[in-house]
Amino acid sequence: MPATVPDPPAGGYHDNADEFRRRGHELVDWVADYLARVEDLPVRPAVAPGWVRAQLPTSAPQAPEPWEAIVADLDRVVVPATTHWQSPRFFGYFPANSSPPSVLADLVSSGLGVQGMLWSTGPACTELETHVCDWLVELLDLPARFRSDGAGGGVIQDSASSATLTAIVAAREAATGGDPTVLARLRAYTSDQAHSSVEKGIRVAGLTAGQLRLVDTDADHAMRPDALAAAVAADVAAGALPFLVVATVGTTSSMAVDPVAAVAGVLDDVDLGDGRRPWLHVDAAMAGSAAVVPELRPLVNDGLARADSWCFDPHKWLFTNFDCDVLYVADRAALIGALSVLPEYLRDEASESGAVIDYRDWHVPLGRRFRSLKLWFVLRRYGAVGLAHHVREHVRLAEGLAARVVAHPALELAVPRSLNLVCLAHVDGDAATQRCIDAVNASGAFVTHTRLAGRLVLRVCIGQTRTVARHVDALWEALAAGAGRG
Ligand code: PLP
Numbered sequence: 001m002p003a004t005v006p007d008p009p010a011g012g013y014h015d016n017a018d019e020f021r022r023r024g025h026e027l028v029d030w031v032a033d034y035l036a037r038v039e040d041l042p043v044r045p046a047v048a049p050g051w052v053r054a055q056l057p058t059s060a061p062q063a064p065e066p067w068e069a070i071v072a073d074l075d076r077v078v079v080p081a082t083t084h085w086q087s088p089r090f091f092g093y094f095p096a097n098s099s100p101p102s103v104l105a106d107l108v109s110s111g112l113g114v115q116g117m118l119w120s121t122g123p124a125c126t127e128l129e130t131h132v133c134d135w136l137v138e139l140l141d142l143p144a145r146f147r148s149d150g151a152g153g154g155v156i157q158d159s160a161s162s163a164t165l166t167a168i169v170a171a172r173e174a175a176t177g178g179d180p181t182v183l184a185r186l187r188a189y190t191s192d193q194a195h196s197s198v199e200k201g202i203r204v205a206g207l208t209a210g211q212l213r214l215v216d217t218d219a220d221h222a223m224r225p226d227a228l229a230a231a232v233a234a235d236v237a238a239g240a241l242p243f244l245v246v247a248t249v250g251t252t253s254s255m256a257v258d259p260v261a262a263v264a265g266v267l268d269d270v271d272l273g274d275g276r277r278p279w280l281h282v283d284a285a286m287a288g289s290a291a292v293v294p295e296l297r298p299l300v301n302d303g304l305a306r307a308d309s310w311c312f313d314p315h316k317w318l319f320t321n322f323d324c325d326v327l328y329v330a331d332r333a334a335l336i337g338a339l340s341v342l343p344e345y346l347r348d349e350a351s352e353s354g355a356v357i358d359y360r361d362w363h364v365p366l367g368r369r370f371r372s373l374k375l376w377f378v379l380r381r382y383g384a385v386g387l388a389h390h391v392r393e394h395v396r397l398a399e400g401l402a403a404r405v406v407a408h409p410a411l412e413l414a415v416p417r418s419l420n421l422v423c424l425a426h427v428d429g430d431a432a433t434q435r436c437i438d439a440v441n442a443s444g445a446f447v448t449h450t451r452l453a454g455r456l457v458l459r460v461c462i463g464q465t466r467t468v469a470r471h472v473d474a475l476w477e478a479l480a481a482g483a484g485r486g
Contacts, residue, residue, distance in 0.1 A: 006063075013064060023067050024107075030074065031103065038087045039466070043446035047081045088466040089445035091475060094252070094286045095463035097314075098321035101377035106321060109370040116368045119356035120348050126357055129156055129372035132379065133326060139384055140291035143305050146328035148357070154328045155362040156371045160285040161197035163311035163327035166339070166363050168201045168244060170309070170329065171279030173338035175243035175272055187235045189213045190246040191223035193256055195283060198246045220415060221256035221452065223247060229266045242270050244279045247307075249300050250287025253450040253459075255418035257287070260303030268306075279308045285325075286463070288312025290419050292387045296395070299419075308334075317394075317420070317463045318387065320378045324371050327362075336361045390465075394420040397472045398462045404476055410485040411436075414457040422460040423452065426483055430456040439482025445475050 015023070055077045085096045116125030133154025137146050146152045157163045168188070176182040186207060190198045192214040202212045213235070216227040232242045245267060247258040260282060267278045282304065289312060290296040304310060311327040314320035329335045340361040350356045360366050379387075402417035405424045410432075414423040426432035433449075433456045440447045440458070450457050458479075462472060 019067075023071075026071065028107075030071065034079070035086060035466075038084050039089060039471075041079075041084055041087065042444040043084045043087045043090050043092075044441065045081050045083060052077060052081045083446075086465070087446070088464050088468065088471045089475070090464045090467075091440075091460045091462060092446045092448040093459075094316050094461055095465075096322050097317060097319045097463065097465050099319040099378060099382075099465055101381035102319060102321045102374040105374035105377035109373045112370055114370045116370060117360040117366050118346065118348055118351060118358045120350045122370065125368075125370045125372065126359060128370075128376055129359065130154070130357055132372045132375045133328070135379060136326060136375075137328070139379070140288070141294075141297050141301060142291070142310065142328065143307070143330070145305075145330045146310065148332075151332065152328060152330045153332045153357070154326050155359055156368075156375070157311075157325045157327050157363050158323040159197075159315075160195070160283060160311050160313050160325050161200065162363060163309075163325045164195075164197050164246065164281060164283055165201035165204055166327060166335065167246075167279070167281040167309040167311070167329070168198075168205045170335045170338045171244040171281065172205055172207070174276070174279060174334045175241060182241065183207065185239065185241040186243045187211055187213060187232075187240045188244040188246070189215050189228055189231060189242065191215050191217050191221075191248060191251070191256075191258060193217050193221045193223075193251040193253055194246060194248050195252050195285065198283070217256065221251060221254050223258040223263060225259055225262035225266055228263060229269075232266060232270060236270065241272065242267075242278050243272065244281065246281045246283055249282055249284035250290075250419065252285075254415045254423050254452055254457075255287065255421040256415070257299060257302075257418070260307065262303070264303055264306035280306060282307045282310040284310060284312045286313060286316040287419055289314065289317035290391060290395070292318070292384065293392045293395070294388070296391075296419070314375060314378070317391065318378065319382065319390070319465055320374050324374060326375075332362075339363070391420075394462045394467065397467070397469060398422050398460070400469075401460060401462070401472055401476060404480075408480065408483060410483045411479075414452050414455065420462045422462070423450070423457045424460070425455055425457050432483070433458055436479055436482040440475060440478045443474070443478035445471075445478060447475075 086098060114122040114125045116122030119126045130148050134147050188202055199209055199212055213231045215231055216224050218224050235242055245263055247260050247263050249257050264280055267280055270278050287300050290300045309329045311325055313325045315322040315324040351358050359368055398417055398420045402422050405411045405413055410427055411424055412427055414425045426436055437447060437449055437458050447458055447460055450459055
């Protein structure tokens with residue numbers, strides 16, 4: 001600490017409006033320049049662990065730093081150590097889409113700085129969210145019971161993981177009615193291809209991993225309804241209480257789609273008492289966005305009429321930057337009943353009128369950002385037509401890549417292409433597949449792997465905002481060169 005504390009500048013240390021405006025314009029320019037050149041950078045940075053921290057002083061500054069020094073460090077420290085998710089050559093994991101309207105809406109959200117825990121702490125934040133969620137029900141042709149003007153409704157969460165956790169807690173409360181003695185008897189079901197967030201959610205919800213059954217999948221890696229029925233029947237015979245199934249529409253590894261209608265049929269044979277059925281949650285994290293394309297709806301929306309909850313991530317494939325997951329429930333009372341805790345200091349006239357939504361009761365945190373702004377900007381700026389065009393185009397590019405794989409003598413599809421994901425392997429086995437992965441990644445593009453039926457698989461996920469045919473062509477060249485025997 002300095003021996004003496006300097007006198008503060010007149011007006012304190014805050015940047016004034018002119019300074020904010022000037023730096024804001026500069027930084028919007030910086031982001032625009034970054035996005036213009038990101039395709040020329042290798043997607044993965046060439047830094048060793050610890051490199052970033054080694055560039056930074058060990059202590060936070062005592063005196064205010066000039067803006068120039070701060071901005072210069074974006075180029076010196078941040079960009080060289082960034083994995084460029086916004087590169088059109090990013091084909092790994094799943095996309096983390098962003099777009100100009102989305103980025104600018106997030107800037108506005110930060111500027112407004114609203115904390116929308118209650119309707120009264122942000123009427124626009126709350127009502128815009130309700131409205132945009134209702135818009136999406138229509139836009140994606142989801143069941144009307146997810147709309148807020150019936151018993152259901154939508155809410156924006158930070159991630160599909162949180163949405164699934166929220167659904168698990170609601171399902172737990174619906175099954176136990178708050179009676180803790182029932183907890184140990186609960187059993188949940190998901191496929192052996194489901195995302196790890198399901199098991200994590202089960203554990204966070206106070207159950208054990210042993211209370212989650214991983215149901216066998218078929219040759220296409222989709223949940224087998226007969227295996228689900230057998231697992232449920234065995235548990236019921238043993239005195240357990242099947243309370244939840246999490247079905248996946250678009251698994252992470254291979255974009256498999258569980259047969260939601262058949263899964264629902266299995267659940268309809270289970271009676272939790274008073275005619276109540278186990279909760280059906282559908283995780284459509286990436287694939288849900290495909291419903292913006294009418295001809296893809298039969299694949300991704302099948303069976304949803306029976307779902308108690310459904311979530312998808314606009315932050316994956318709907319051009320809305322992280323974080324933005326939308327969770328719908330058919331019965332909001334079950335969700336609110338599970339999560340509502342009302343201390344005196346949050347009591348409020350508008351809430352007590354019953355005429356408003358307080359989203360604090362719809363997820364784990366109390367506080368919430370104004371996330372609906374970015375969805376609102378994106379939906380308006382692209383229109384349904386624009387969104388469908390780009391999603392359809394990604395699927396078309398995946399189709400074209402899959403056809404090239406099929407025609408190549410040394411490569412084969414590990415599973416049929418589904419939506420925007422191509423899973424392939426080298427016919428000579430895992431070592432050769434690994435060489436293909438290495439060849440693509442050495443080219444500056446980026447793919448990741450999975451294992452399907454024990455086999456190493458190269459995944460190509462096509463969904464980045466700015467990916468067009470020439471990026472997939474370049475990926476194919478690197479892949480074919482790595483595969484040999486062309
Ligand atoms: N569910 C599925 C099917 C996914 O593919 C993913 C992402 O990998 C998730 C859930 C988790 O998404 P989030 O990062 O939004 O929690």
